[in-house]
Amino acid sequence: MHLRLKSGDDDMEMKFWNAATKAISPYVAGEQPKTRCIKLNTNENPYPPSSACEDVLRSVDVESLRKYPDPTSAKLREAVAGVCGVETEMVFTGNGSDEVLAFAFRAFFDEQTMIAFADITYSFYPVYAKSLGIPYSLIAVRDDLSIDVERYIAFKGGVIIANPNAPTGILTDTTDIRRIVEADPDRLVIVDEAYIDFGGESAAFMTKEYDNLLVVQTVSKSRALAGIRVGYAIGNSALIKALERVRDTINSYTVDSVAQAVAAAALKDDEWFEVNRGKIIASRKSLTEKLAEMGFETLPSAANFVFTTKRDVDARMLYEELKKKGILIRYFDLPRIDGYLRITVGTPEENEALCDALSVLVPASRKA
Amino acid sequence: MHLRLKSGDDDMEMKFWNAATKAISPYVAGEQPKTRCIKLNTNENPYPPSSACEDVLRSVDVESLRKYPDPTSAKLREAVAGVCGVETEMVFTGNGSDEVLAFAFRAFFDEQTMIAFADITYSFYPVYAKSLGIPYSLIAVRDDLSIDVERYIAFKGGVIIANPNAPTGILTDTTDIRRIVEADPDRLVIVDEAYIDFGGESAAFMTKEYDNLLVVQTVSKSRALAGIRVGYAIGNSALIKALERVRDTINSYTVDSVAQAVAAAALKDDEWFEVNRGKIIASRKSLTEKLAEMGFETLPSAANFVFTTKRDVDARMLYEELKKKGILIRYFDLPRIDGYLRITVGTPEENEALCDALSVLVPASRKA
Numbered sequence: 001m002h003l004r005l006k007s008g009d010d011d012m013e014m015k016f017w018n019a020a021t022k023a024i025s026p027y028v029a030g031e032q033p034k035t036r037c038i039k040l041n042t043n044e045n046p047y048p049p050s051s052a053c054e055d056v057l058r059s060v061d062v063e064s065l066r067k068y069p070d071p072t073s074a075k076l077r078e079a080v081a082g083v084c085g086v087e088t089e090m091v092f093t094g095n096g097s098d099e100v101l102a103f104a105f106r107a108f109f110d111e112q113t114m115i116a117f118a119d120i121t122y123s124f125y126p127v128y129a130k131s132l133g134i135p136y137s138l139i140a141v142r143d144d145l146s147i148d149v150e151r152y153i154a155f156k157g158g159v160i161i162a163n164p165n166a167p168t169g170i171l172t173d174t175t176d177i178r179r180i181v182e183a184d185p186d187r188l189v190i191v192d193e194a195y196i197d198f199g200g201e202s203a204a205f206m207t208k209e210y211d212n213l214l215v216v217q218t219v220s221k222s223r224a225l226a227g228i229r230v231g232y233a234i235g236n237s238a239l240i241k242a243l244e245r246v247r248d249t250i251n252s253y254t255v256d257s258v259a260q261a262v263a264a265a266a267l268k269d270d271e272w273f274e275v276n277r278g279k280i281i282a283s284r285k286s287l288t289e290k291l292a293e294m295g296f297e298t299l300p301s302a303a304n305f306v307f308t309t310k311r312d313v314d315a316r317m318l319y320e321e322l323k324k325k326g327i328l329i330r331y332f333d334l335p336r337i338d339g340y341l342r343i344t345v346g347t348p349e350e351n352e353a354l355c356d357a358l359s360v361l362v363p364a365s366r367k368a
Numbered sequence: 369m370h371l372r373l374k375s376g377d378d379d380m381e382m383k384f385w386n387a388a389t390k391a392i393s394p395y396v397a398g399e400q401p402k403t404r405c406i407k408l409n410t411n412e413n414p415y416p417p418s419s420a421c422e423d424v425l426r427s428v429d430v431e432s433l434r435k436y437p438d439p440t441s442a443k444l445r446e447a448v449a450g451v452c453g454v455e456t457e458m459v460f461t462g463n464g465s466d467e468v469l470a471f472a473f474r475a476f477f478d479e480q481t482m483i484a485f486a487d488i489t490y491s492f493y494p495v496y497a498k499s500l501g502i503p504y505s506l507i508a509v510r511d512d513l514s515i516d517v518e519r520y521i522a523f524k525g526g527v528i529i530a531n532p533n534a535p536t537g538i539l540t541d542t543t544d545i546r547r548i549v550e551a552d553p554d555r556l557v558i559v560d561e562a563y564i565d566f567g568g569e570s571a572a573f574m575t576k577e578y579d580n581l582l583v584v585q586t587v588s589k590s591r592a593l594a595g596i597r598v599g600y601a602i603g604n605s606a607l608i609k610a611l612e613r614v615r616d617t618i619n620s621y622t623v624d625s626v627a628q629a630v631a632a633a634a635l636k637d638d639e640w641f642e643v644n645r646g647k648i649i650a651s652r653k654s655l656t657e658k659l660a661e662m663g664f665e666t667l668p669s670a671a672n673f674v675f676t677t678k679r680d681v682d683a684r685m686l687y688e689e690l691k692k693k694g695i696l697i698r699y700f701d702l703p704r705i706d707g708y709l710r711i712t713v714g715t716p717e718e719n720e721a722l723c724d725a726l727s728v729l730v731p732a733s734r735k736a
Contacts, residue, residue, distance in 0.1 A: 013606040016556045016580065017613075018478040026616030032436055039435070048431035057425055057626070063416035065595035065630075067407070068588075071400055095463055095622060102618040110386040131617035188384045212384065220436075227433035227625035238381040245385075248394030249499035250470040254463060257595035258425070258626050262433075 020131065027098075027127045030330055038353055040344040041328040043195070043305050045224035047276055047347070049262075050269035053225065056261045069257040076255065079264040080232050084204040084217075090234055092243040095254045097194055097218035097231025100243070101160075102128055104214060104233065107242040108188050109134045114157035118147060120337055122166045122192065141168070145299060145307075145336075149176040153183040160190040164200055167332060167342040169301030171200045178206060181213050188239075190214045197222035197277055198284070199302030204234045211236040221304055222277055223266040230255060230263040280304050284345045290355045294362055309340045313362060321361050327354055388499065395466075395495045398698055406721055408712040409696040411563070411673050413592035415644055415715070417630075418637035421593065424629045437625040444623065447632040448600050452572040452585075458602055460611040463622045465562055465586035465599030468611070469528075470496055472582060472601065475610040476556050477502045482525035486515060488705055490534045490560065509536070513667060513675075513704075517544040521551040528558040532568055535700060535710040537669030539568045546574060549581045556607075558582045565590035565645055566652070567670030572602045579604040589672055590645055591634040598623060598631040648672050652713045658723045662730055677708045681730060689729050695722055 014022055030042035077091040084091075094100040105128040109115045116137040117125045129136040139151045139159075145168045152159050159180065164171045181189045181203075193215055196202050204215045214235040220226035233243060247254055255263075266272075284306060288298045291308050298308040309315065318341060319331035330342040343354065382390055398410035445459040452459070462468040473496040477483045484505040485493045497504040507519045507527075513536045520527050527548065532539045549557045549571075561583055564570045572583045582603040588594040601611060615622055623631075634640075652674060656666045659676050666676040677683065686709060687699035698710040711722065 013609070015554075016476050016607060017610045018476055018481055020478060021475045021610050021613055024613045024617055026613050027620060028616075029436070029439065029620040032439055034438075042436060044436065045434045047434065049433055053433065054430040057428055057430060060425055062422040062425060065417055065421065066413045066415065066592040068397070068400055068410055068412065068594040069597070070402075071397060095624075096619055099619040099622075107389045108384050108386055110388060113386055127617050186383075224434040226436045226621075229437070229621055229624040239384060241381070242385045242389050245389055245392045245394050248396075249392055249495050251464055251467040252395060252397040253594075253597055254467075256463075256597040256624065256627055258630075259624055262626075 024131060025127060027124045031328060033328065037326040037328055038346065038350050039328050040346050040350060040354060041330045042226075043221060043303070043344045044226050045221060045276065045280070045304065046345070046350060047224055047279065049224040050266045050272035052265035052269045052272070053262045056265045057258070060258055060261060065257060069253050069255060069260060071253050073255050073260050076230070076260040076264045076267075077232075079267040080234070083267050084202070084234050086204065086208060086234055087237075089237045090207060090240060092233040092235075092240045093255050093260075094231050094233075094243075094247070096220065096229040097192070097216050098124060099254065100216050100231045100233050101190070101192060103243050103246045104190055104216070105129065105132055105134060107246045108239075109158055111135065116152070116155045116157055116159045117161070118165065120145060120165070120168065120334070122162045125160055141165075146170045147172045147176075149180065152180045156184070156187070158188045158190070160192060162192040162194070163203070164195050164198075164302040166195070166303070167305070167330065167337070167340075168299050168307045169195070169303040169305055170299055171302035174201045174203050174206070177203045181206065181210050185210070185212055188212050188214065190216065193217045194221055195303035195305075197273070198280055198304045207235045211238065214239050219263045219266055222273065223263070224276065225263060225266055228259045228262050230259050280345050283348055283351055286348070287343070287345055287351045287355070290351070291358075294355070294359055305342055305344045307337075307340050307342050310362065311339075315339050315341050318358065318361055322354070322357055325357050327357055329354075392499060393495060395492045399696060401696065405694040405696055406714065406718050407696050408714050408718060408722060409698045410594075411589060411671070411712045412594050413589060413644065413648070413672065414713070414718060415592055415647065417592040418634045418640035420633035420637045420640070421630045424633045425626070428626055428629060433625060437621050437623060437628060439621050441623050441628050444598070444628040444632045445600075447635040448602070451635050452570070452602050454572065454576060454602055455605075457605045458575060458608060460601040460603075460608045461623050461628075462599050462601075462611075462615070464588065464597040465560070465584050466492060467622065468584050468599045468601050469558070469560060471611050471614045472558055472584070473497065473500055473502060475614045476607075477526055479503065483528060484520070484523045484525055485528045486530075486533065488513060488533070488536065488702070490530045493528055509533075514538045515540045515544075517548065520548045524552070524555070526556045526558070528560060530560040530562070531571070532563050532566075532670040534563070534671070535673070535698065535705070535708075536667050536675045537563070537671040537673055538667055539670035542569045542571050542574070545571045549574065549578050553578070553580055556580050556582065558584065561585045562589055563671035563673075565641070566648055566672045575603045579606065582607050587631045587634055590641065591631070592644065593631060593634055596627045596630050598627050648713050651716055651719055654716070655711070655713055655719045655723070658719070659726075662723070662727055673710055673712045675705075675708050675710050678730065679707075683707050683709050686726065686729055690722070690725055693725050695725055697722070
């Protein structure tokens with residue numbers, strides 16, 4: 001007689017789960033719908049990647065896939081090093097920047113080594129910290145939802161800053177990042193630059209100057225390659241070695257051969273990159289203007305999304321009504337930001353469809 | 369003034385590493401050389417993958433790569449479910465079976481929940497356990513290096529068995545796996561079947577009967593796709609949910625879009641699969657015979673590698689001499705197996721080149 005799982009029987013379901021697995025609060029990503037819709041909810045690039053990616057996929061040596069990938073991702077790391085102006089040994093690559101960040105939390109922080117991050121920021125940070133038993137401190141963003149730089153300078157312990165921040169889109173200047181890094185050379189500063197290419201200056205160049213700075217980027221957003229899962233960290237080679245050690249307790253080969261080649265090709269296509277981000281920055285501006293015409297206040301965004309609010313309108317209702325019309329955006333039911341909508345900058349056509357739908361909803365949606 | 373890393377200054381190098389990172393003993397994979405050689409060291413399939421993989425790569429919708437992959441890997445999981453004869457919700461997919469195993473260690477074991485495995489087995493298991501602080505017990509293999517089934521039956525706690533075992537290649541019969549699973553329905557049994565398709569019966573079908581059995585497989589070996597990094601676990605949906613929870617504390621999307629499509633296509637190509645494994649099983653037989661003619665004793669292998677020894681010859685010397693000739697095999701400097709060589713079954717031509725090289729080395733290499 002063997003114990004069988006009864007549906008709805010939670011105790012049985014968790015029979016083999018350890019205490020940590022039971023306690024997990026997993027990160028919840030934006031929806032990935034299988035039906036056709038206007039998808040402005042997970043900050044994907046609205047345009048196809050560089051044609052160099054297609055060339056790679058059409059010409060990849062399929063026979064070589066029988067072999068393991070290059071575990072050092074040498075060509076990909078060279079491409080990253082070229083873009084960021086650092087040496088190859090200052091680059092670590094992983095299966096998306098989320099994995100790279102998870103490895104960094106695991107490599108550098110623990111019960112004894114606290115980390116601080118903003119109360120309003122990428123919601124994966126508390127998930128990493130909790131799942132690894134790392135004590136963390138929340139530093140409140142200012143009233144205008146910007147990063148409170150002075151409090152990071154004063155904080156004793158490691159810090160992670162999303163720059164530009166998510167979901168606000170607000171940029172912290174590299175001058176301020178430098179002040180935070182310099183304030184205490186004995187604590188590690190991680191700057192998560194997933195969205196930096198849409199309007200900010202990267203701190204990557206400073207990793208040559210400071211051994212306590214780790215910069216994390218991704219090809220998911222500004223290279224239009226969320227589907228191939230490549231992220232990377234730039235930092236002093238001692239930090240990179242620690243990330244390699246953590247990786248090598250989990251999986252020796254985290255970036256597959258095809259992904260290495262496709263990402264490297266994308267990173268080398270400067271022209272595609274400049275044109276693409278130019279289009280998105282222009283669309284962000286015009287989207288922000290159209291939202292303003294409807295009475296929305298939008299935070300200054302350096303990212304490929306906007307964070308916007310309209311005082312007299314219920315944001316959750318707008319999110320839900322747009323979803324019914326096949327337009328997906330993101331709503332966060334969290335203190336301080338539950339009046340906001342996060343909207344990925346789409347193509348001009350997508351942004352127009354969004355604004356058309358909003359203009360119908362807004363006049364009829366005043367709160368009682 | 370900022371602290372700069374001095375080369376060779378270990379304390380400085382480890383400045384930001386936490387205690388666990390300092391203590392890590394990383395897994396060391398077989399060498400991935402960049403020069404041309406006869407590569408019989410990491411158990412890759414010697415033949416190209418199914419032509420269906422090429423079709424996928426040549427026709428993949430490159431524009432779709434701007435979007436995140438399907439986080440549920442639905443089509444890939446359906447393909448696995450089809451091969452293994454289980455429901456889709458009994459399948460978890462990951463970035464290679466190493467990642468899947470790492471997640472399983474993290475989901476089901478901890479300081480309070482011990483795990484046992486063989487003293488001679490896949491050397492990633494102690495790495496997982498140590499890095500997660502999981503106490504583990506080593507169960508010695510028998511004198512003939514086979515798994516000592518009765519000791520697993522008697523053990524109180526979770527177990528993991530590589531079947532066939534690495535690096536011995538020896539198979540444990542599913543009848544014995546069943547006895548281990550049935551011996552204690554309150555402990556989890558993980559069967560790592562990376563090499564099962566080369567000569568064993570999978571225990572996957574038993575996951576429908578037992579909620580304490582998790583079977584892990586990969587497309588790296590018997591589908592000739594080590595380069596695309598796809599592994600999977602088959603088990604009761606409660607076990608699968610736990611793996612998903614662990615994944616979602618690290619990275620919501622571990623299997624990229626291209627890898628999902630390529631692996632699914634490979635898994636569906638039954639004809640390629642049967643022909644390919646037939647060739648490798650035949651080559652293993654003839655390689656074993658040729659080795660026997662030279663006086664090597666080879667353990668009975670159900671994998672795509674052989675584990676072989678010659679009493680009067682220094683195995684390490686053979687490994688090193690073959691390497692000088694551009695033939696890579698694997699040597700483990702570990703108690704009980706330091707007289708053995710692990711040789712991946714290559715093409716008939718590769719196997720012949722190996723045997724030719726060995727036949728030159730063996731007569732001249734008797735120990736003093």
